[in-house]
Amino acid sequence: MLDRPFSLAQLRIVLVGTSHPGNVGGVARAMKNMGLDDLALVTPRCEVRTSEAVSRASGADELVAAAPVHDTLESAVADATLVVGASARSRNLPWPMLTPRQLGGCLVAELTPADARVALVFGREDSGLTNNELQRCHRHVHIPTNPDFSSLNLAAAVQVLAYECRQAWLQEAHPSEAESAMPFGLEWDSPLASHADLERFFDHLERALIAVEFHDPAQPRQLMARLRRLYLRARPDQMEISILRGILSAMEKKAGASR
């Protein structure tokens, strides 16, 4: 972990020539969900601040309201230290290409200076970015899609890249939230049972199964092995072992009473 993990505020989403206000709203929602808030618009082909945009933004419409509208891509990315253009795979002149995950992976290095800015540039719904616009980018990023149906909705494309950026940020800022070291995830309500707890449980289980005459140690088949495999796979917590042993004690009591 760095002393200063990068900030998601150092990332800007730039939408070029957007046609549908609903998509601008959807982009704002996807950004705010992932903790991004810097949205810039370049020559939108629609009125962007409409009721449809507000509706799709679903509470993130302040990002749309605050978004500056630029006449040129250059002015929207003027202060960016890395400009990344979303692109279908390039054809004539290949350009340095990142996957979304590689994009996330490079953010720590790119955004270590506090004044560094990364701009992620998305093109028109129907035709993407022009070659001219793509050639103003340091890198291109391509979301791997089904080759037979490759055109992502604009808000969906922003969602995927913003998600990867947030994942990269979480790994720096909150590594425990990015991937949990716990077998079940971050939060659990009882500590895991220890090996000794489990062995005491298995001993108790076997005694109880004998008591209820389900298990005959002279003809063990694979019963205890199968039960071990089941419970060990589940990795019981201390509370669960306590409950199970309570059940076993109740079984033994009934078995004793029935003699």
Added chain:
Amino acid sequence: MLDRPFSLAQLRIVLVGTSHPGNVGGVARAMKNMGLDDLALVTPRCEVRTSEAVSRASGADELVAAAPVHDTLESAVADATLVVGASARSRNLPWPMLTPRQLGGCLVAELTPADARVALVFGREDSGLTNNELQRCHRHVHIPTNPDFSSLNLAAAVQVLAYECRQAWLQEAHPSEAESAMPFGLEWDSPLASHADLERFFDHLERALIAVEFHDPAQPRQLMARLRRLYLRARPDQMEISILRGILSAMEKKAGASR
């Protein structure tokens, strides 16, 4: 790589109690973009096969048309060998929780048997899955979001999980597409220049800079070091080195002519 990588057709998206046909269309588009095609609906709270659904599906409406409508979650996931419920972080009774990336990571093992099926279950737009529904899932999955604005659009949530599933599948089926071994990405139009190519270029560059009297080897400052750092960082290909050396030859010719 496995002999038989798992198939994305082994994944099912299950939508429970969806209210907005546009979201069903958006989910279908996100699925088809990522190569998934098995959609099931449980007690939708709207007519799902509307013009809005077709419009948002943007060419993936055959998934909506083919989606069976179930009366219960149980019947929609009856054949699933792993049922994963999308969930906000659980509170009272924690459940085994995956991150989206961990979900992708477990698919290879889960889907190795060709008849295995993983169902990803998504709840209502306003209230998610009920506790009762969540307790029918083997695992929960939580998309890490901004804690102050955590509710993802339904299609956006499906997009993120389908993206992680496709990434996991690509790593098995087409590892070269998941992450490229090339420094610039998968495709490049000219082989990289070799070390020897680059050293011949740097020699030529220094001769040319001397010829145009920009560089004085007696007072080198850091000029050549800085130029080396620039070009080495860019990792030029053979074509680019050929172009650069052509420029240097042209410089030398002018310098010779001006004497």
